[in-house]
Amino acid sequence: MMNTLRRPPWPLALIALLVSLLAVTPLIYIIFRAVSADPATWARLWSGQMPDLLWQTAVLLVGTIAFALVVGVGMAWLVERSDLPGRSLWRVLLALPLALPGYVAAITYIILLRRGGVVERLLIDYAGVARGEVPLPSLYNVGGAILIIGLVTYPYIYLPTAAALRSVDRSLEEAARMLGRSGWNAFRQITLPLVLPAVAGGALLVGLYVLSDFGTVAMLRYRTFTTAIYNQFTGQIDRSGAAILSVMLILLALPLLFGESWFSRRKRRLTSDTVWRPRQLVKLGRWRWLALTLTALVVLLALGLPLLVLGGLSIQGWLFPTEADRIWGINNEGILAFGFNSLLVATLAATFATTLALGPLYLAVRFPSRLSRIVLTLSRSPFALPGIIIGLAFVLLINRWAPFVYGTIFALIFAFVFRLLPQSLSTGESALRSVAPSLEEAARTMGVAPARVFWRVTLPVAAPGILASWVLVFITAMKELPTAILLRPPGFDTLPVRIWAAASESVHTQAAPPAFLLILLTTLLLLPLMHSQLGIDRAMQENL
Amino acid sequence: MTEALISVQNVVKRYGDVGAAVAGVSFDVPRGTIVALLGPSGCGKTTTLRLIAGLETPNSGAIWLEGRKVAGDGAWVPPEARRVGMVFQDGALFPHLTVAQNIAFPLNKRNGRGRVEELLDLVGMRGYGERYPHQLSGGQQQRVALARALAPEPSVVLLDEPFSRLDAALRVSLREDVRAIVKRTGATTIFVTHDQEEALSIADVVVVMFDGRAVQVGAPQEIYTRPATRAIATFVGEANLLPGVATGAVAESALGRVILATPQHGPVDIMVRPEAIELRAVREGRAQIERIRYFGHDQSLHLRLHGGGELDVRSLPRPDLRVGQEVDVFVRGVVVAYPSV
Numbered sequence: 001m002m003n004t005l006r007r008p009p010w011p012l013a014l015i016a017l018l019v020s021l022l023a024v025t026p027l028i029y030i031i032f033r034a035v036s037a038d039p040a041t042w043a044r045l046w047s048g049q050m051p052d053l054l055w056q057t058a059v060l061l062v063g064t065i066a067f068a069l070v071v072g073v074g075m076a077w078l079v080e081r082s083d084l085p086g087r088s089l090w091r092v093l094l095a096l097p098l099a100l101p102g103y104v105a106a107i108t109y110i111i112l113l114r115r116g117g118v119v120e121r122l123l124i125d126y127a128g129v130a131r132g133e134v135p136l137p138s139l140y141n142v143g144g145a146i147l148i149i150g151l152v153t154y155p156y157i158y159l160p161t162a163a164a165l166r167s168v169d170r171s172l173e174e175a176a177r178m179l180g181r182s183g184w185n186a187f188r189q190i191t192l193p194l195v196l197p198a199v200a201g202g203a204l205l206v207g208l209y210v211l212s213d214f215g216t217v218a219m220l221r222y223r224t225f226t227t228a229i230y231n232q233f234t235g236q237i238d239r240s241g242a243a244i245l246s247v248m249l250i251l252l253a254l255p256l257l258f259g260e261s262w263f264s265r266r267k268r269r270l271t272s273d274t275v276w277r278p279r280q281l282v283k284l285g286r287w288r289w290l291a292l293t294l295t296a297l298v299v300l301l302a303l304g305l306p307l308l309v310l311g312g313l314s315i316q317g318w319l320f321p322t323e324a325d326r327i328w329g330i331n332n333e334g335i336l337a338f339g340f341n342s343l344l345v346a347t348l349a350a351t352f353a354t355t356l357a358l359g360p361l362y363l364a365v366r367f368p369s370r371l372s373r374i375v376l377t378l379s380r381s382p383f384a385l386p387g388i389i390i391g392l393a394f395v396l397l398i399n400r401w402a403p404f405v406y407g408t409i410f411a412l413i414f415a416f417v418f419r420l421l422p423q424s425l426s427t428g429e430s431a432l433r434s435v436a437p438s439l440e441e442a443a444r445t446m447g448v449a450p451a452r453v454f455w456r457v458t459l460p461v462a463a464p465g466i467l468a469s470w471v472l473v474f475i476t477a478m479k480e481l482p483t484a485i486l487l488r489p490p491g492f493d494t495l496p497v498r499i500w501a502a503a504s505e506s507v508h509t510q511a512a513p514p515a516f517l518l519i520l521l522t523t524l525l526l527l528p529l530m531h532s533q534l535g536i537d538r539a540m541q542e543n544l
Numbered sequence: 545m546t547e548a549l550i551s552v553q554n555v556v557k558r559y560g561d562v563g564a565a566v567a568g569v570s571f572d573v574p575r576g577t578i579v580a581l582l583g584p585s586g587c588g589k590t591t592t593l594r595l596i597a598g599l600e601t602p603n604s605g606a607i608w609l610e611g612r613k614v615a616g617d618g619a620w621v622p623p624e625a626r627r628v629g630m631v632f633q634d635g636a637l638f639p640h641l642t643v644a645q646n647i648a649f650p651l652n653k654r655n656g657r658g659r660v661e662e663l664l665d666l667v668g669m670r671g672y673g674e675r676y677p678h679q680l681s682g683g684q685q686q687r688v689a690l691a692r693a694l695a696p697e698p699s700v701v702l703l704d705e706p707f708s709r710l711d712a713a714l715r716v717s718l719r720e721d722v723r724a725i726v727k728r729t730g731a732t733t734i735f736v737t738h739d740q741e742e743a744l745s746i747a748d749v750v751v752v753m754f755d756g757r758a759v760q761v762g763a764p765q766e767i768y769t770r771p772a773t774r775a776i777a778t779f780v781g782e783a784n785l786l787p788g789v790a791t792g793a794v795a796e797s798a799l800g801r802v803i804l805a806t807p808q809h810g811p812v813d814i815m816v817r818p819e820a821i822e823l824r825a826v827r828e829g830r831a832q833i834e835r836i837r838y839f840g841h842d843q844s845l846h847l848r849l850h851g852g853g854e855l856d857v858r859s860l861p862r863p864d865l866r867v868g869q870e871v872d873v874f875v876r877g878v879v880v881a882y883p884s885v
Binding site: 438441443 | 633693696
């Protein structure tokens with residue numbers, strides 16, 4: 001009913017305030033750079049690339065959301081509400097592409113469909129098509145980008161929709177039936193409105209992914225804001241221009257951000273957690289096999305092919321190394337070194353981010369006030385920033401204020417921590433909220449001082465949730481590409497950087513071993529979370 | 545104030561500007577007694593308990609524990625320094641610790657082991673030390689919570705609706721056990737409840753709270769038989785309120801002449817408990833039986849008075865009392881009267 005003593009201890013308030021002020025620095029700096037830019041730069045960008053960029057981004061955004069909606073909602077319904085064979089297996093497999101970065105999927109399909117690639121060879125050898133006349137679809141257009149980003153983002157819609165379909169109380173639908181609605185009408189009037197916020201929230205997350213994605217569109221040579229910012233910064237060394245484009249991108253992302261948080265609040269209000277019973281499944285009849293084929297196709301395209309192609313190439317390169325393999329040094333110790341670098345950066349960054357997030361979170365959960373709300377919102381603000389902008393902001397900030405840090409591993413980890421902080425905040429919140437205030441109060445009445453209570457009661461009780469949150473943040477860190485490209489120390493390659501380098505040199509097969517190792521690690525880490533108490537459905541929502 | 549172990553003086557607690565949850569509560573608790581804070585939900589009884597524990601700070605007023613001022617007029621002792629044990633509504637057992645570790649939580653490492661066994665014995669949970677809270681039933685969890693609260697030998701134990709989550713049969717047996725246990729330890733105990741039967745059956749003193757105020761403080765018998773207001777009368781049990789005219793020690797009403805507990809004059813409402821009425825079946829009496837609800841061990845009768853009004857009566861099941869039967873009505877003992885408004 002009530003809370004503990006209202007006034008937060010000052011060390012806690014101070015820590016939380018410091019974290020939030022640090023977190024908001026990159027955003028403020030980028031805006032400052034954009035506003036203070038030469039008006040001529042603004043004019044040049046407006047009349048030059050801006051209209052084209054807006055159109056390109058909009059088409060990709062709408063197309064990807066539509067594709068992900070069809071796949072995500074369709075699969076969720078099949079798995080939760082129909083008698084699809086093997087539902088419990090599909091339920092897990094369909095969620096796993098979440099661990100797959102878009103650029104890895106892009107690499108896979110580039111390898112498959114390029115001239116001289118696997119598909120062409122198969123067609124020549126077995127279908128008798130003449131060399132040079134093989135009809136290969138091009139991936140370097142908006143269709144390719146939509147398909148590939150859609151394949152890795154549909155879980156953002158699939159997971160919350162499936163969770164909502166599962167949690168809508170069966171008695172609600174039964175009550176509607178008893179009140180004289182037909183089965184379809186009950187679904188339309190009761191279930192659909194209850195599930196819709198989850199679907200819409202997921203769709204907006206897909207939109208945010210599209211806006212912030214850098215690796216996939218860069219590899220598919222599709223121009224969006226993120227690639228334009230990168231080119232502006234690295235190619236033309238136009239920092240003001242890059243800042244202006246960044247601000248435009250942030251403005252585009254804001255409505256999606258607010259929409260998402262609005263829907264997630266609605267979702268909490270609508271679904272009830274009363275007694276749950278397994279529900280009647282829709283009999284698919286003769287559509288059953290078509291449904292099974294479609295489901296298998298989705299899993300094959302989004303998960304199976306990347307694992308097969310990348311795994312196959314990795315093993316091939318390991319067993320029969322070619323000249324290129326030797327030059328790239330990817331086979332033996334090399335790949336392990338990159339893997340180690342990735343693990344090191346991700347472990348440190350995820351740990352720091354999780355720890356830092358505890359300050360603002362504890363303040364917000366236990367001492368709700370206007371101050372704590374502001375602190376939490378400020379700490380979350382890097383969420384509005386795609387990785388490329390965070391990387392850019394840190395490069396600029398470091399060069400200006402601390403040039404001696406530039407190109408060190410500290411700068412890289414520092415930037416990673418800020419990239420991950422918003423995610424730590426949202427996944428860690430449920431962990432802290434799961435600790436009943438009465439537990440802490442009980443400890444206080446037993447003669448334990450507040451700081452020791454946090455250490456002896458709050459932290460141990462919240463530990464499983466915090467661990468799950470750490471793993472999710474760690475996975476994001478493992479996948480992070482743009483921040484790493486901009487801030488890595490010379491010669492310090494992580495797995496994503498290595499994939500990126502191979503792709504930019506157009507030696508895509510050389511990207512296979514690091515990509516395979518990367519998705520192997522992330523997928524294996526994601527698997528145990530599927531059944532964790534935190535609930536992957538909720539936690540993954542911030543896993544951009 | 546010297547002999548009172550706990551003293552609450554004019555304590556006020558407001559949340560924001562939505563009125564006061566506790567609006568000036570005062571009462572004293574002598575050493576070794578069991579006190580019930582009884583009231584409907586939202587009356588501020590839990591807040592009062594949390595103020596005593598130190599989990600809330602009062603806006604005004606003062607609280608003394610063992611002659612030491614712990615809150616009010618600038619004084620403030622945090623909960624961890626008050627030597628007060630508390631049992632929460634949900635038990636608040638630490639889920640990551642075993643039963644034994646939970647009980648040992650407030651203890652020093654050195655003398656912990658023997659004390660834990662002793663406490664497990666005390667609450668009848670010997671052999672459960674290695675279990676985790678989620679492996680216990682609700683009643684067992686509350687026993688462990690009590691043991692944990694008693695572990696550091698606090699002079700005061702506070703219980704916040706400790707039985708409200710248990711089913712009826714378990715609740716009765718557990719509250720008897722809890723009374724015996726705290727009596728044995730000699731701890732002064734305050735517990736919060738909205739169940740009047742619970743308050744009356746285990747407390748030495750009952751504090752009735754309405755709307756953030758303590759409206760009556762007294763022994764259970766006094767609260768039940770001499771409630772200070774109509775509202776208290778109907779809250780702590782079933783009550784018949786009938787109009788009458790008082791002339792000194794007696795009053796005339798539809799039940800005939802009744803003897804008043806305190807002399808009064810003029811129009812009054814007299815309060816008669818259903819079980820304080822005796823019935824005799826007659827050919828033509830003061831009332832007629834309209835309805836009978838049979839409970840097995842006793843029955844509840846609804847009567848229409850020929851002098852106007854209705855009357856609820858409790859009686860043992862009797863073959864002569866049937867629906868439609870005319871009865872004469874006698875009131876046992878004295879009755880309480882409230883001036884009519």
